[in-house]
Amino acid sequence: MSSPLTYSNNELLAILRDTRTIAMVGASPKWNRPSYFAMKYLQEKGYRVIPVNPGHAGKEILGETVYASLAEIPGKFEMVDIFRNSEAAGPVTDEAIAVAKDKGIKVVWMQLGVINEAAAEKARAAGLTVVMDRCPKIEFGRLNAELSWGGFNSRIITSKRRRVRLS
Amino acid sequence: MSDKKSMGKSREYGFETRMIHAGTQPEPVTGARQTPIFQNTSYVFHDADHAASLFNLQTFGFIYSRLTNPTVAALEERLANLEGGRGGTCCASGHASQILAFFALMEPGDHFIASTRLYGGSITQFGKTFKKFDWQVDFVDVDDPEAVRRALTPKTKAIFVESLANPGGVVSDLEALAAIAREAEIPLIVDNTMATPYLCQPFDWGADLIVHSTTKFLSGNGTSVGGAVIDSGNFDWTASGKFPGLAAPEPAYHGLNFHETFGDMAFTMQAHAVGLRDLGATMAPMHAFQTLLGTETLSLRMERHCANAKQVAEFLEGHPAVAWVSCAALASSPYRALAEKYLPRGAGSVFTLGLKGGYEAGVKMVEGCELFSHLANIGDVRSLILHPASTTHRQLSEEQQAAAGAGPEVVRLSIGLETVEDIIADLELALAATA
Numbered sequence: 001m002s003s004p005l006t007y008s009n010n011e012l013l014a015i016l017r018d019t020r021t022i023a024m025v026g027a028s029p030k031w032n033r034p035s036y037f038a039m040k041y042l043q044e045k046g047y048r049v050i051p052v053n054p055g056h057a058g059k060e061i062l063g064e065t066v067y068a069s070l071a072e073i074p075g076k077f078e079m080v081d082i083f084r085n086s087e088a089a090g091p092v093t094d095e096a097i098a099v100a101k102d103k104g105i106k107v108v109w110m111q112l113g114v115i116n117e118a119a120a121e122k123a124r125a126a127g128l129t130v131v132m133d134r135c136p137k138i139e140f141g142r143l144n145a146e147l148s149w150g151g152f153n154s155r156i157i158t159s160k161r162r163r164v165r166l167s
Numbered sequence: 168m169s170d171k172k173s174m175g176k177s178r179e180y181g182f183e184t185r186m187i188h189a190g191t192q193p194e195p196v197t198g199a200r201q202t203p204i205f206q207n208t209s210y211v212f213h214d215a216d217h218a219a220s221l222f223n224l225q226t227f228g229f230i231y232s233r234l235t236n237p238t239v240a241a242l243e244e245r246l247a248n249l250e251g252g253r254g255g256t257c258c259a260s261g262h263a264s265q266i267l268a269f270f271a272l273m274e275p276g277d278h279f280i281a282s283t284r285l286y287g288g289s290i291t292q293f294g295k296t297f298k299k300f301d302w303q304v305d306f307v308d309v310d311d312p313e314a315v316r317r318a319l320t321p322k323t324k325a326i327f328v329e330s331l332a333n334p335g336g337v338v339s340d341l342e343a344l345a346a347i348a349r350e351a352e353i354p355l356i357v358d359n360t361m362a363t364p365y366l367c368q369p370f371d372w373g374a375d376l377i378v379h380s381t382t383k384f385l386s387g388n389g390t391s392v393g394g395a396v397i398d399s400g401n402f403d404w405t406a407s408g409k410f411p412g413l414a415a416p417e418p419a420y421h422g423l424n425f426h427e428t429f430g431d432m433a434f435t436m437q438a439h440a441v442g443l444r445d446l447g448a449t450m451a452p453m454h455a456f457q458t459l460l461g462t463e464t465l466s467l468r469m470e471r472h473c474a475n476a477k478q479v480a481e482f483l484e485g486h487p488a489v490a491w492v493s494c495a496a497l498a499s500s501p502y503r504a505l506a507e508k509y510l511p512r513g514a515g516s517v518f519t520l521g522l523k524g525g526y527e528a529g530v531k532m533v534e535g536c537e538l539f540s541h542l543a544n545i546g547d548v549r550s551l552i553l554h555p556a557s558t559t560h561r562q563l564s565e566e567q568q569a570a571a572g573a574g575p576e577v578v579r580l581s582i583g584l585e586t587v588e589d590i591i592a593d594l595e596l597a598l599a600a601t602a
Contacts, residue, residue, distance in 0.1 A: 032421050034428045037225045044217075044226060112430040135430070145192060146227040150235060151243030151435055152254040157180050157188045162195040 012139050019078045025092050026083030027051030029061045035083040038137040070095050076104035086116045093119035097126045186465050190244030204456045205237040238452040242459050246395050249364040253400025254435030261380025263448035264394030271412050271437050275301035278322040282309040283570040284332040287560035312343050319351050331361040334579040335518035336493030338505035345373025352407035365469045366510045375402040383546025386461035391454035400431035473513025476582040482591050488598045494518035516582040517545045526575035528601040529554040535600030538593040550583035
């Protein structure tokens with residue numbers, strides 16, 4: 001499970017700070033699926049998460065309407081979070097590139113275990129930032145010291161006092 | 168790995184910096200710099216939905232100190248960081264850490280391979296108590312990799328060794344054992360208690376899980392019994408289909424699959440949410456605090472422990488009442504090459520010697536010491552002495568005692584941080600009493 005991909009803490013912090021709305025492709029309505037965990041957590045942290053899943057289009061997940069495609073989402077969103085396998089991440093990234101300008105997409109984020117170098121290359125060439133093989137929930141938790149509550153190695157060393165935010 | 172870099176820093180911090188800082192940022196609400204002791208059982212929920220998210224493991228946070236506690240979590244993160252792992256789970260003792268590790272891996276009827284050279288209490292736990300869970304063990308001389316390979320069965324779920332074996336002088340060939348484990352698609356579990364992460368880094372050699380008795384060098388002060396399991400985050404629990412506890416729907420969490428949901432955090436999540444929840448062998452916050460204090464000086468203590476131990480071992484090797492000394496720091500040790508590879512900073516401070524006068528001489532020696540404490544612990548700042556055959560290893564058969572390096576003539580020393588001349592003078596006096 002170790003990953004050769006490298007992202008600096010500052011890079012990830014900037015993405016999570018500048019993002020307000022996330023389109024989550026492959027969001028599941030089942031409460032015990034990983035995507036549901038991530039969606040619920042990110043909502044609690046103040047993000048708007050819009051589920052994309054053609055199999056459930058028109059229904060609701062966690063109070064948000066499910067759309068069949070990125071193009072069908074009304075309004076803007078800065079990030080596309082891909083909860084699909086590495087192969088399926090290719091066409092999703094193509095769609096994100098196609099509607100990037102229209103929707104204000106800045107970041108294509110592929111989940112833990114999802115790596116598609118060809119798609120990443122295309123997205124970067126189109127001016128998008130790409131993160132692969134990471135989970136925004138886990139990274140948010142790690143960078144805000146919440147992951148440490150579970151005994152995880154955040155790899156963060158600091159003697160600065162963190163600002164307390166209400167969650 | 169990307170995340171080794173600290174926020175805003177371009178370089179990775181050294182061991183000494185991490186042993187003081189990892190896991191212990193200033194407490195954000197009060198600004199308290201030393202880690203507060205959260206002597207506290209339970210945590211208030213914001214509302215019913217927050218409570219549900221916590222119980223479903225959908226968000227990070229505290230519910231009840233049997234599962235997680237902020238002071239214990241600080242120690243967990245520190246140990247995970249020092250070992251270079253993904254996460255840590257602290258628990259009530261070193262023995263509890265072994266139950267917790269195997270509990271995640273084993274089903275009734277499953278099997279594992281353990282070194283013959285283990286702490287005597289571990290041999291008893293694995294060979295006797297684990298049988299009640301229908302967990303089967305084969306003890307194998309791990310100096311012979313082929314013997315380990317031959318002991319593998321389709322039900323084998325792990326290989327377990329001590330990096331530096333208790334009672335002493337034996338170093339396990341971690342790289343060779345990790346290769347066998349990898350071929351068999353099972354994890355290598357390493358007890359790193361005697362070496363500590365300062366002397367040995369088992370994950371660098373391919374180990375998958377590390378267990379500790381934190382009671383020993385990590386706390387160093389002889390105050391607090393505790394244990395820890397550290398997960399490297401590198402093992403693929405799904406690939407072989409051998410680990411349903413980590414990579415199949417978990418009935419106690421409505422079908423949640425830990426590996427699928429938490430990725431490289433799966434083991435540590437499971438060890439808290441299922442292991443500690445249901446086995447209940449939690450570390451107390453006060454013990455975590457006292458152990459954290461110990462880790463702040465770990466490198467300094469280990470350097471002195473190793474230097475003192477080497478001098479003492481060399482003195483004993485030349486003493487007429489001593490038949491042999493088993494210490495990997497000695498040039499005469501058959502494990503010298505392995506020690507140089509796996510323990511480059513020193514071969515620890517716990518080792519054994521054999522007395523020419525046998526069992527009787529062993530008893531006389533422990534009773535003849537003034538400065539050494541006669542007790543069943545290791546890794547204290549105080550020098551400690553024990554006659555395993557009459558104490559820690561007395562539950563074992565004579566063959567098991569001999570295989571574990573704890574025969575009737577054997578005395579175990581844990582060399583402390585006193586003035587080394589005083590340590591040697593005390594042993595000289597005690598050895599005179601054996602004549």
